[in-house]
Every structure is written in structure tokens, then in C-alpha cells.
Amino acid sequence: xxxxxxxxxxxxxxxxxxxxxxxxxxxxxxxxxxxxxxxxxxxxxxxxxxxxxxxxxxxxxxxxxxxxxxxxxxxxxxxxxxxxxxxxxxxxxxxxxxxxxxxxxxxxxxxxxxxxxxxxxxxxxxxxxxxxxxxxxxxxxxxxxxxxxxxxxxxxxxxxxxxxxxxxxxxxxxxxxxxxxxxxxxxxxxxxxxxxxxxxxxxxxxxxxxxxxxxxxxxxxxxxxxxxxxxxxxxxxxxxxxxxxxxxxxxxxxxxxxxxxxxxxxxxxxxxxx
Amino acid sequence: xxxxxxxxxxxxxxxxxxxxxxxxxxxxxxxxxxxxxxxxxxxxxxxxxxxxxxxxxxxxxxxxxxxxxxxxxxxxxxxxxxxxxxxxxxxxxxxxxxxxxx
Numbered sequence: 001x002x003x004x005x006x007x008x009x010x011x012x013x014x015x016x017x018x019x020x021x022x023x024x025x026x027x028x029x030x031x032x033x034x035x036x037x038x039x040x041x042x043x044x045x046x047x048x049x050x051x052x053x054x055x056x057x058x059x060x061x062x063x064x065x066x067x068x069x070x071x072x073x074x075x076x077x078x079x080x081x082x083x084x085x086x087x088x089x090x091x092x093x094x095x096x097x098x099x100x101x102x103x104x105x106x107x108x109x110x111x112x113x114x115x116x117x118x119x120x121x122x123x124x125x126x127x128x129x130x131x132x133x134x135x136x137x138x139x140x141x142x143x144x145x146x147x148x149x150x151x152x153x154x155x156x157x158x159x160x161x162x163x164x165x166x167x168x169x170x171x172x173x174x175x176x177x178x179x180x181x182x183x184x185x186x187x188x189x190x191x192x193x194x195x196x197x198x199x200x201x202x203x204x205x206x207x208x209x210x211x212x213x214x215x216x217x218x219x220x221x222x223x224x225x226x227x228x229x230x231x232x233x234x235x236x237x238x239x240x241x242x243x244x245x246x247x248x249x250x251x252x253x254x255x256x257x258x259x260x261x262x263x264x265x266x267x268x269x270x271x272x273x274x
Numbered sequence: 275x276x277x278x279x280x281x282x283x284x285x286x287x288x289x290x291x292x293x294x295x296x297x298x299x300x301x302x303x304x305x306x307x308x309x310x311x312x313x314x315x316x317x318x319x320x321x322x323x324x325x326x327x328x329x330x331x332x333x334x335x336x337x338x339x340x341x342x343x344x345x346x347x348x349x350x351x352x353x354x355x356x357x358x359x360x361x362x363x364x365x366x367x368x369x370x371x372x373x374x375x376x
Contacts, residue, residue, distance in 0.1 A: 058296065058346050058347050062292070063284055063288075063289050063292055084350075084354075148344070149284070150282050150283065150284075151282065189278075190346055190349055191344075191345030191346060191348050192276070192278070192345050192366060193276055193367055194276055196363065227277045227278050228275070230278060231278040233278075234278060
């Protein structure tokens with residue numbers, strides 16, 4: 001059966017690669033260092049596959065058909081979809097057998113995610129992969145969570161889905177080691193009147209609850225307070241899915257910085273157990 | 275307090291606005307048609323309200339946001355149209371004041 005070798009989370013924003021110097025070299029340099037640290041830690045785990053958890057920023061999906069959750073089943077993925085993103089477009093190997101197993105297990109466990117064999121990855125996955133030095137190195141299974149167009153899945157539902165996915169990975173017989181990388185959030189706004197504002201109070205409390213681990217207060221706080229932290233903060237759902245995958249073990253925060261020049265709070269870290 | 279979303283469920287009008295924003299960003303043929311003559315492109319689009327047509331014609335960021343343009347699509351659309359960042363942010367702030375003060 002497969003082992004969940006490590007579960008990590010990082011913030012993402014396209015301006016990390018498009019405006020690298022905006023927050024000043026010291027701030028951005030330390031953040032880039034943390035990305036490389038996480039990339040090196042994931043590589044050191046020698047995973048056979050990488051489960052990526054992020055959201056589609058209305059490229060693959062639109063209001064014509066908007067899934068709450070979607071699992072990618074393709075043999076490979078191209079990205080980034082955004083022509084304006086300063087990241088080289090490349091094709092990355094997919095982890096189809098793992099993704100297919102997770103999909104089937106989710107249905108058996110009472111969840112109904114959609115699936116796609118035709119996804120193009122956007123900055124949400126591509127930018128962290130690029131900054132961590134992992135792009136194209138590990139076959140990836142993408143899970144997309146709707147964080148960008150209401151109605152959005154409930155926070156506690158995301159944790160529960162993560163728990164089912166954790167069970168799915170642990171019951172997968174074809175691979176030895178699976179790493180997980182969730183991306184997005186934390187406090188930020190994209191295209192709203194508050195764009196540029198970072199709610200550090202929200203970020204600190206969210207991260208504290210994540211470090212504590214208990215799912216109920218974490219989900220309750222997230223649901224009740226996300227409106228104070230910006231529409232981009234809705235991406236904490238990706239973190240909550242990862243949290244569920246670990247069985248809600250405590251999170252080890254590597255770094256947090258509110259970076260208004262990048263329009264977002266930035267956090268990176270790893271769950272202490274999976 | 276400003277909330278993350280103006281519409282809990284998108285309206286039909288929001289759908290039509292977002293359809294334009296999405297198509298111009300993702301479909302090369304639509305993009306070419308749009309940039310050849312934006313006014314004609316908008317005028318030919320079925321289902322838009324008069325307010326939406328006016329807002330799209332002059333890229334009134336605040337009005338588009340208030341009419342239900344998805345913030346992510348609107349952001350990318352403004353980048354594509356090269357709306358200067360200070361103008362874009364100022365228009366969003368103005369929309370915020372309108373929401374808070376009615």
C-alpha cells in the first residue's frame with residue numbers, strides 16, 4: 001500500500017514570478033528560499049507521485065459548467081495556461097493511476113468530484129512547482145477545488161474530502177510513496193475593492209488553528225471569518241483538503257509574511273505527520 | 275463590511291458579461307474579433323443589458339465589478355486591455371465606496 005511521504009502547503013500568486021522584486025530583494029529572497037527548501041524536502045522523499053491541490057482560476061472551467069471538485073486523469077499536463085505568466089510553458093507527466101484510484105475511492109466514500117482528461121494547469125500549480133524546482137520532475141495528479149466562483153464548497157467538506165483522499169492514497173497498491181502539495185491563500189483579494197489589503201490577524205489565527213490541528217475549530221473559524229480575509233483567502237480550502245489528508249495532524253509553519261506588494265499573505269510549511 | 279463576493283449565485287447578466295471576458299481571454303479568434311473593433315464586438319453580443327454594454331464599451335471597472343463580473347476574470351481582462359494598475363485599483367476602490375455608502 002502507498003505511503004503518504006509528506007504533505008506541504010504554500011501560497012501562490014502570479015506576481016511571485018511576474019514582479020519578483022516588488023517586495024524588496026530581502027523579503028522575496030527569503031520566500032524563494034523557502035520554496036526551494038520545500039522543493040528539496042519533497043525531492044528527498046523520493047515520491048513516485050505528487051498530488052497537487054489548488055484551484056482553477058477560470059481557465060479550464062467557466063460558468064457554463066463549474067465543478068466544486070475536479071480530479072485530473074490525464075497522462076500529462078501542459079502549463080501555464082496564462083500567456084502573460086513569466087513561467088516557461090512545459091508539459092509535465094501525469095499520475096493517472098493514482099488519480100483514477102482517488103476518484104473511484106471518493107465516489108465509494110460518498111463524494112462526487114468531477115474528473116477531466118483535458119486540463120491545462122495555471123499559475124496556482126505551475127508557479128509553486130517552478131519556484132520549488134519541482135516542475136516536471138514528479139508525475140502529478142491535480143485536484144482542483146472551486147475557490148473562485150460561488151457557491152463554494154463548505155470548509156468542513158474540504159477537510160472531509162481530504163480525509164477520504166488520505167484513505168484513498170493509503171489503500172493504493174501500485175505506488176510506494178506519494179507527496180502532497182497544496183497551494184493558495186492565505187489572506188488576499190484579487191480584483192475586489194480591497195485588493196492589496198492583507199488581514200494579518202486572520203492569517204495568524206488560521207495558521208495557529210492549523211498548527212493546533214483540531215478540525216472543528218479550524219473549519220468553523222475558516223467559514224465564519226473568510227469574508228474578512230478576501231476572496232483570495234477562499235483558497236484556504238486547498239489547505240484544508242491537505243489537512244484532512246494528514247488526518248488533521250499539526251502543521252509546522254516554516255514562514256509567514258504579509259506581502260502587500262504581492263497582494264497577499266504568504267505562508268509555507270509542512271504537516272508534522274501524514 | 276465588504277464581503278468577498280457580490281453575488282452568492284451568478285445572475286444571467288453576470289454570466290453574459292463574464293462570457294465576453296472569458297472568451298476574449300481564452301479564444302484566439304474571439305480575441306482577434308474583439309480587438310479589431312471592441313464596440314462592434316460588444317454591440318453584436320446577445321443578452322447584455324444596456325448598463326453592461328456601456329460599462330464594457332469604456333471598460334468601467336467599477337461598474338463591471340458591481341454588475342457581477344467575476345473578479346478573477348475582470349482582473350485578467352484588465353491586464354489584457356493594459357488598463358494601468360493605478361487606474362484599475364482606483365476604480366475598484368470607488369466600487370467599494372459605492373457598496374459601503376450606497
